[in-house]
Amino acid sequence: MMSSRMNMNWYHRYTGVRNRGINPQGFHVSQIKFYILLVPLAAVMLLPIIFIFSSAFKPPDELFAYPPRFLVVNPTFKNFTDLFSKLSTSGIPVSRYLFNSILITLVTVGASIIVSSAAAYSLSKKRFKLKQALFAINNVALMFVPVAVTIPRFLVIERLNLLDSFWVHILPVLAMPVGLFLLKQFIDGVPDEVLEAAQIDGATDLEIYWRIVLPMIRPALATIAILTFQAAWNNADISTLYINTESLRTLAFYLSTLTKTTATGATAVAGQGIAAAAALIMFLPNLIIFIFLQGQVMSTMSHSGLK
Amino acid sequence: MQIRQTYPTQDGLARAYPAPRRGIVGAIQNWIQKEGSAYGFLSIYALLFIIFIVIPVLAAIGLSFTFFDAIQPPRFIGLTNYIALITQDDTFMKYVLANTIQFAVIVGPGGYALAFMLAWMLAQLPRLPRTIFALILYSPSMTAGVAMTVVWKALFSGDQTGYLNSFLMGLGTIREPIQWLQSPQYLMPIMIIVTLWSSMGIGFLAMLAGILEISPELYEAAAMDGMSSRWQEIFYITIPSMKPQMLFGAVMALVGTFQAGAIGVTLSGSNPTPQYAGQLIVNHIEDYGFLRYEMGYAAAVSVVLLLMVLFFSRVATRLFGN
Numbered sequence: 001m002m003s004s005r006m007n008m009n010w011y012h013r014y015t016g017v018r019n020r021g022i023n024p025q026g027f028h029v030s031q032i033k034f035y036i037l038l039v040p041l042a043a044v045m046l047l048p049i050i051f052i053f054s055s056a057f058k059p060p061d062e063l064f065a066y067p068p069r070f071l072v073v074n075p076t077f078k079n080f081t082d083l084f085s086k087l088s089t090s091g092i093p094v095s096r097y098l099f100n101s102i103l104i105t106l107v108t109v110g111a112s113i114i115v116s117s118a119a120a121y122s123l124s125k126k127r128f129k130l131k132q133a134l135f136a137i138n139n140v141a142l143m144f145v146p147v148a149v150t151i152p153r154f155l156v157i158e159r160l161n162l163l164d165s166f167w168v169h170i171l172p173v174l175a176m177p178v179g180l181f182l183l184k185q186f187i188d189g190v191p192d193e194v195l196e197a198a199q200i201d202g203a204t205d206l207e208i209y210w211r212i213v214l215p216m217i218r219p220a221l222a223t224i225a226i227l228t229f230q231a232a233w234n235n236a237d238i239s240t241l242y243i244n245t246e247s248l249r250t251l252a253f254y255l256s257t258l259t260k261t262t263a264t265g266a267t268a269v270a271g272q273g274i275a276a277a278a279a280l281i282m283f284l285p286n287l288i289i290f291i292f293l294q295g296q297v298m299s300t301m302s303h304s305g306l307k
Numbered sequence: 308m309q310i311r312q313t314y315p316t317q318d319g320l321a322r323a324y325p326a327p328r329r330g331i332v333g334a335i336q337n338w339i340q341k342e343g344s345a346y347g348f349l350s351i352y353a354l355l356f357i358i359f360i361v362i363p364v365l366a367a368i369g370l371s372f373t374f375f376d377a378i379q380p381p382r383f384i385g386l387t388n389y390i391a392l393i394t395q396d397d398t399f400m401k402y403v404l405a406n407t408i409q410f411a412v413i414v415g416p417g418g419y420a421l422a423f424m425l426a427w428m429l430a431q432l433p434r435l436p437r438t439i440f441a442l443i444l445y446s447p448s449m450t451a452g453v454a455m456t457v458v459w460k461a462l463f464s465g466d467q468t469g470y471l472n473s474f475l476m477g478l479g480t481i482r483e484p485i486q487w488l489q490s491p492q493y494l495m496p497i498m499i500i501v502t503l504w505s506s507m508g509i510g511f512l513a514m515l516a517g518i519l520e521i522s523p524e525l526y527e528a529a530a531m532d533g534m535s536s537r538w539q540e541i542f543y544i545t546i547p548s549m550k551p552q553m554l555f556g557a558v559m560a561l562v563g564t565f566q567a568g569a570i571g572v573t574l575s576g577s578n579p580t581p582q583y584a585g586q587l588i589v590n591h592i593e594d595y596g597f598l599r600y601e602m603g604y605a606a607a608v609s610v611v612l613l614l615m616v617l618f619f620s621r622v623a624t625r626l627f628g629n
Binding site: 021022023024025026027030031034035037038041042045046048049051052055064065066067068070115116118119121122123126127128129131134138140141142143144145146147148149150151152153155156160171172174175177178180205209227230234236252255256258259260272275276278279280282283286287290291294297298299301302304305306307 | 341347355363364367425434440443444445458460467513515516519521523549551561566568
């Protein structure tokens with residue numbers, strides 16, 4: 001049956017049953033209707049993103065051209081050189097914000113991977129009385145909306161003397177219920193026998209976690225890395241709410257101040273170009289990381305079911 | 308604590324299950340032996356979880372029963388804040404609640420249904436085009452917020468150099484540029500479009516993965532039994548087979564919807580938004596908490612918001628849970 005199908009001419013190949021339905025191997029005429037719907041929609045979804053790329057490279061006369069042009073005609077790096085030669089209104093060079101963002105994001109991603117995966121290992125493979133209850137609590141916390149408790153969070157952070165410190169950028173982001181949830185679901189898929197065999201061979205708990213569990217859950221770790229990256233890299237709120245020292249703030253914060261001033265007259269002309277360049281610098285790492293890790297993310301997501 | 312499995316005699320056995328000790332100290336030692344490492348691995352996450360999630364939520368509940376202006380210590384006033392919220396806060400009843408419900412109903416279930424339909428369509432494409440489309444649809448959600456404000460401000464700019472104004476004036480649909488982000492009648496629709504645009508997030512990816520996981524035999528069996536319509540397939544096979552992913556997607560949609568509440572203030576550049584047109588419950592909290600320093604009252608609004616999320620996720624659990 002299979003071999004006869006292989007030998008069919010192209011008409012049968014594209015109209016037969018093989019490439020129809022879920023997860024097909026190749027093209028089939030029944031897919032055309034989806035392309036007809038998806039291509040225009042994807043194009044519309046993509047417009048703002050093309051706009052970010054395009055306007056970051058626009059020279060000033062194109063940024064303020066009338067009628068406005070969507071795509072750049074004479075691309076230039078001027079906006080980027082302007083951005084990095086500029087001091088913020090309080091005298092901090094933009095490279096400082098960028099450095100803060102990079103450092104904070106790297107530390108947050110690294111710490112988040114360790115902290116969440118250790119907890120997930122415990123919730124998945126350890127046997128203890130409160131296990132089910134603690135996992136249930138974390139599941140309720142999936143519904144937690146951080147903006148709702150901005151004020152009490154501020155009071156807690158104030159009490160802990162974390163205001164205006166480097167760590168306030170990192171610690172609140174680490175408690176990420178979705179991350180723990182996804183990791184735990186993924187570790188559930190690691191067979192108990194593997195861990196038991198290692199235990200019998202004399203491996204300690206830490207060795208099992210570090211040498212066996214972590215390497216086996218790389219796709220889930222990649223997913224947590226992406227989620228944490230997005231939470232840390234795009235975070236302007238922490239700089240606004242908990243930081244007073246300008247040199248401790250992030251690029252996301254600096255960008256948010258640019259978009260605020262562009263609403264008013266004179267600064268708008270200079271501001272719009274560098275805002276576009278900064279927006280591209282903000283957006284691009286998200287995109288690149290996701291492109292590289294998307295396969296891993298998809299394999300994590302198939303374990304994402306919430307029961 | 309029961310031993311799940313017995314091993315053949317091995318050296319490791321003695322270490323894995325040591326003989327129980329006696330006495331109180333022994334009981335603690337036993338506990339550390341058995342459960343200590345489990346809590347050890349959990350400890351850092353648990354600590355951060357308690358500090359940044361549990362305590363703030365409890366504090367919000369506690370503060371909601373007080374008058375607190377951030378200068379003097381909180382003073383207990385019972386249910387006054389809640390009563391004021393229902394009976395005296397005209398802004399809340401007239402604008403904020405109505406806006407929040409309108410926004411949440413369209414963006415929540417609307418975005419969720421859209422995410423499911425798109426995932427369903429993508430699942431029926433071969434791997435490469437599927438991956439490309441998934442990337443395009445997901446990309447807006449990865450940077451939602453800061454970077455995008457630049458785009459929306461240029462697109463919906465109120466003067467004639469704004470893209471939408473220029474486009475519509477070119478078509479002859481409008482003669483004068485429209486102040487899109489400052490007009491009460493346009494702000495809400497724009498907020499909804501912008502949020503929907505960035506709503507194909509992690510829930511969408513989960514549903515896509517869920518659809519792809521369903522065994523093809525289920526569809527084949529149904530086809531044998533005479534099921535021919537795609538709609539029947541969706542409602543009798545696809546959705547029931549991926550309920551856990553549907554629920555995960557629903558919870559993510561819900562949280563995303565309420566979390567997105569700041570968009571109106573970001574777009575219009577002012578809190579309160581013009582004539583309260585884009586004022587959502589999140590902005591109301593910020594308005595009272597950080598602009599008027601009525602923190603007790605703001606906490607009561609926060610509690611109402613958390614209860615709303617909890618209520619809607621109960622509904623979702625009813626629909627998709629076991």
